[in-house]
Amino acid sequence: MGEDLLSMSYTFFDFLQLVGSLGIFIFGMKIFSDGLQKVAGHRLRAILKGMTTSRFRGILTGFGATTITQSSTTTTVMVVSFVNAGLITFIESTGVIMGANIGTTVTAWIVSVFGFQMRITPVAISMIGIFFPFLFFGREKLRNLAEAMIGFGILFIGLEFIKDSVPSIQENPEMFAALDGLTGFGFGSILLFVLIGTILTLLTQSSSAATAITLVMLFQGWINFEIAAAMILGENVGTTITANIAALIGNVHAKRAARFHFIFNVIGVLWMIMLINPFLIGIDNIMQYFLPDAGSIFGDTQEARAAATLGLSLFHTTFNVLNVLILFAFVPRIIRLVERIQKDTDKSDEAFRLQYISAGLMSSSELSIAQAHKEIELFGKLIEKMHFSFSALFFKKQKKHEKFLKKIEKREQITDNIELEIAEYLTKISSSTLSESATRRVRSMHSIINDLERVGDLYFQMSKTFQQMENENLKLPKDAVKEISEYLDLVRDAIKKMRNNMELVNGEVDLDGAIRIENKVNAMRDQLKDAHYRRLEKAGYSTKAGVFYLDLITRLEKIGDHIFNVNEALAGRKLKQHSDLVAGR
Numbered sequence: 001m002g003e004d005l006l007s008m009s010y011t012f013f014d015f016l017q018l019v020g021s022l023g024i025f026i027f028g029m030k031i032f033s034d035g036l037q038k039v040a041g042h043r044l045r046a047i048l049k050g051m052t053t054s055r056f057r058g059i060l061t062g063f064g065a066t067t068i069t070q071s072s073t074t075t076t077v078m079v080v081s082f083v084n085a086g087l088i089t090f091i092e093s094t095g096v097i098m099g100a101n102i103g104t105t106v107t108a109w110i111v112s113v114f115g116f117q118m119r120i121t122p123v124a125i126s127m128i129g130i131f132f133p134f135l136f137f138g139r140e141k142l143r144n145l146a147e148a149m150i151g152f153g154i155l156f157i158g159l160e161f162i163k164d165s166v167p168s169i170q171e172n173p174e175m176f177a178a179l180d181g182l183t184g185f186g187f188g189s190i191l192l193f194v195l196i197g198t199i200l201t202l203l204t205q206s207s208s209a210a211t212a213i214t215l216v217m218l219f220q221g222w223i224n225f226e227i228a229a230a231m232i233l234g235e236n237v238g239t240t241i242t243a244n245i246a247a248l249i250g251n252v253h254a255k256r257a258a259r260f261h262f263i264f265n266v267i268g269v270l271w272m273i274m275l276i277n278p279f280l281i282g283i284d285n286i287m288q289y290f291l292p293d294a295g296s297i298f299g300d301t302q303e304a305r306a307a308a309t310l311g312l313s314l315f316h317t318t319f320n321v322l323n324v325l326i327l328f329a330f331v332p333r334i335i336r337l338v339e340r341i342q343k344d345t346d347k348s349d350e351a352f353r354l355q356y357i358s359a360g361l362m363s364s365s366e367l368s369i370a371q372a373h374k375e376i377e378l379f380g381k382l383i384e385k386m387h388f389s390f391s392a393l394f395f396k397k398q399k400k401h402e403k404f405l406k407k408i409e410k411r412e413q414i415t416d417n418i419e420l421e422i423a424e425y426l427t428k429i430s431s432s433t434l435s436e437s438a439t440r441r442v443r444s445m446h447s448i449i450n451d452l453e454r455v456g457d458l459y460f461q462m463s464k465t466f467q468q469m470e471n472e473n474l475k476l477p478k479d480a481v482k483e484i485s486e487y488l489d490l491v492r493d494a495i496k497k498m499r500n501n502m503e504l505v506n507g508e509v510d511l512d513g514a515i516r517i518e519n520k521v522n523a524m525r526d527q528l529k530d531a532h533y534r535r536l537e538k539a540g541y542s543t544k545a546g547v548f549y550l551d552l553i554t555r556l557e558k559i560g561d562h563i564f565n566v567n568e569a570l571a572g573r574k575l576k577q578h579s580d581l582v583a584g585r
Helices: 002-008 012-040 042-052 055-069 072-085 090-103 105-116 121-136 140-165 173-182 187-204 207-219 225-249 252-274 276-290 302-341 347-352 365-395 398-430 436-471 478-502 511-537 543-571 578-584
Strands: none
Touching: 012 055, 012 140, 012 207, 055 072, 055 090, 055 302, 072 090, 072 225, 072 252, 090 105, 090 252, 090 302, 105 140, 105 207, 105 302, 121 140, 140 207, 187 207, 187 225, 187 252, 207 225, 207 302, 225 252, 225 276, 225 302, 252 276, 252 302, 276 302, 365 398, 365 436, 365 478, 398 436, 436 543, 478 511, 478 543, 511 543
16 A cells, blocks of 8 residues: 555655756747847847837737747737837737737747657757857857757757656546546636636746646646646736736836736637637547547547647637737727726826837928937937936935936936937938938937937946945045036036037037036046045045046046037037137137
8 A cells, every 4th residue: 555655656856857847948948039039139129110000010020029039928028118118109019919929829839749749859959969069159140040949959858858757647646636626617627727827827937838838738638628728828818917017117108018918818818718618629620620540639548639739739829819800900999998997197107208200200301300309309308317317326315226226227228229219210211312401410310319328328337336336335435425426417517508409400509508518527527537546645445436436437527528429419510529629719
């Protein structure tokens, strides 16, 4: 009796092997996904740019992006971040999210075809052997491709380990009886396993991993086809949670995009639960037509279970395609529902949207240039906000520092995106016939956005320097903090002057005022450098603290240079080098 009980036992060590196998699968999936994204490079962004034309194009975009990234979570989180940065609107994001739902079913097909219909492990290991040397090649594209293929190999090795680590029914009848007991509640069991599928996706943080586990359980006979389908529906809900978590720190538009994904998938799951039995019978008929030798996918033979894994992938794809087709016409109503649930309470969110150029080119190139200029004014406002956030690090309580550091990091990412979007818009304007003055303005605008993006980078770099000082518990003496405070005030004056000049018509810019501030910025830099060396000589602070102080001063002076470059571009003329300004005036 004791021996029988031992033979039925599934030890904690066995469970750890299952968790480790799952870890290898998820790790392989991540490497595969990261490698594919690197191979796609700028093309992935170009695909995502196609989302703005129509909802149908958005669906194709979401499908393409998810097929490339092998992760609907990656696509939806990316879309949420794009909406947060104002690169696309909430409404434009809905098509991409629908397409991502269809794209995520590709992973299930890869796993079911390669993982259960053939012995993939020897091929996977051979693939790693073939591509491993390419990791050491100089060409980046080859390295990225090798990374993707190695990830692909690890993924299937992990899947094989999962299959071997799942407890067998023959050796663990008590475990199977406990699971089988959960399947005897009819419609209630369907609802229960929808919930289990949702929880499984949340635990693995990957709908692909959750799908792979479901396929393995189905293949090994732990669950029947109906229960596996219910788990797949739950995984469709679970995959939306990650994007909702990512949107917690986003603005109202990002939150709406994430809520739309959740509501869209929940509606789909609800109507499918009502029709699940006739729907699964239809899937069974299709599978018997194409694989007559395997028998019904509801059967319990090895051939039937292998066919059932393909049937589950077909169910996954058919459900998501039908859900998009059925709900496509109702998207405007779902959008209105989302907008009622997620009200726009903070109007400052609008400051992070590309408000003027997202609709495309205007009727004339001159009007388009005016729209781009308005966007650049908002860019200048964002830079001023970054300045205030950085200044707050020196003068607010330490417990608030984390908030301001996150704000600076988020806004730096926004500046990168805004520069790219405005640059692409200006390139479109340049493709049409422009007057000589319009051509000069477009070139000036290219220069302005480049300088503003560099300013954003500098504030972010200074915030990292400040963070490093805090981590190493380095304190600047009061006189050094006072000097930085005065320098920050001067740079703030330069930013205010730049923003005032942005509001003036090209050619009527107050360049003299900008020159005076730039001269003061340069003169103060020299004064503060002298003060720095005097402190070092008198051991006023440590050498390391001095290096951090000098780094901040140097970067603030560079910000002054970039701001002056913007003023020059706004005025439409380039002066001599900044160090010669005093002598030249």
